[in-house]
Amino acid sequence: MDRATVYVKQSKMSEMGAEQFIKQILETATWRDNCNVLDVGCGPGNVTHDYILPILPIRANSIVAIDKKANLVDYANEHYGKKSKIQFKTVDIVKDVQTLDEYVNHFDHIFSFYCLQSIREQETALRNIFKILKPGGDFYFSCDAQTNLYEGCEYLLGTPEWEPVLRDYKETMSPFHDSESPAQDLEELLTKIGFQSVYVTMERQEFLIPMEDLPEFVVVQTPFDIPPEFEEKFGQACVDTARTLKLNRFVDGQECCYLQLQLLFGHQRKPIASAQKPVF
Numbered sequence: 001m002d003r004a005t006v007y008v009k010q011s012k013m014s015e016m017g018a019e020q021f022i023k024q025i026l027e028t029a030t031w032r033d034n035c036n037v038l039d040v041g042c043g044p045g046n047v048t049h050d051y052i053l054p055i056l057p058i059r060a061n062s063i064v065a066i067d068k069k070a071n072l073v074d075y076a077n078e079h080y081g082k083k084s085k086i087q088f089k090t091v092d093i094v095k096d097v098q099t100l101d102e103y104v105n106h107f108d109h110i111f112s113f114y115c116l117q118s119i120r121e122q123e124t125a126l127r128n129i130f131k132i133l134k135p136g137g138d139f140y141f142s143c144d145a146q147t148n149l150y151e152g153c154e155y156l157l158g159t160p161e162w163e164p165v166l167r168d169y170k171e172t173m174s175p176f177h178d179s180e181s182p183a184q185d186l187e188e189l190l191t192k193i194g195f196q197s198v199y200v201t202m203e204r205q206e207f208l209i210p211m212e213d214l215p216e217f218v219v220v221q222t223p224f225d226i227p228p229e230f231e232e233k234f235g236q237a238c239v240d241t242a243r244t245l246k247l248n249r250f251v252d253g254q255e256c257c258y259l260q261l262q263l264l265f266g267h268q269r270k271p272i273a274s275a276q277k278p279v280f
């Protein structure tokens with residue numbers, strides 16, 4: 001099974017998060033006529049298609065969804081692009097400056113679910129989002145601030161077998177992992193960039209992943225790439241680690257891994273006045 005297929009199979013957590021955040025978004029959202037919409041970090045496209053698309057006005061002008069991973073974008077085009085008006089494109093929100101420059105002040109509504117935590121160059125990504133947002137437009141995001149998944153990485157990093165594979169894992173950790181007040185730090189950064197903050201909130205969430213799903217789940221959900229030849233062994237090492245760290249729980253006789261996340265949710269707006277000012 002290819003990674004995109006496994007990703008969709010193991011995306012219950014993303015889907016639950018999306019469902020919850022969509023309800024929150026709908027409380028404050030006002031859609032613009034003939035709007036241009038963007039989803040940043042769309043992965044294999046299931047959340048864009050099944051959760052974001054249904055809340056958008058039918059008269060939306062364009063819906064673009066981007067991800068830096070070409071294999072996920074190919075899957076999204078194949079499975080969701082053909083049956084909807086969503087255009088899935090391989091674009092890196094940090095690096096693909098030329099492509100992003102084609103969209104300056106273009107999007108009325110930008111979404112990004114569970115993506116920002118894996119971008120170290122957070123400020124550059126947020127500045128690029130600000131640049132392509134239309135003045136008066138909205139930016140809705142969710143991302144991890146902290147997660148106990150890293151306890152497992154830290155444990156494995158201390159073993160001779162996994163140290164070479166996990167040596168650089170901290171480079172993909174949420175920039176807010178060690179922050180004492182992630183929501184406040186992120187809001188300050190957004191305000192510095194020029195966003196007008198409607199809200200940034202942080203919520204603690206807990207999930208139970210059936211232990212039999214954990215090997216696939218960690219391989220597709222960890223923000224760092226596990227070399228394909230190590231995938232199977234890494235999955236099993238994570239199961240062993242979850243047990244060693246006592247992160248396993250039994251629910252109705254089924255062994256599960258207990259995941260705990262601190263999730264950031266935000267709604268930001270680009271001020272109308274920024275239309276007159278150069279963005280940089």
Ligand SMILES: C[S@@+](CC[C@H](N)C(=O)[O-])C[C@H]1O[C@@H](n2cnc3c(N)ncnc32)[C@H](O)[C@@H]1O
Nearest residue numbers: 014041042043047067068092093094113114115
């Ligand atoms: C955890 S997945 C979330 C996918 C989807 N939004 C969801 O809710 O299921 C994060 C996605 O962000 C993408 N991503 C990470 N950094 C990115 C970047 N710099 N530019 C575009 N996409 C990025 C990853 O490739 C990955 O597919």
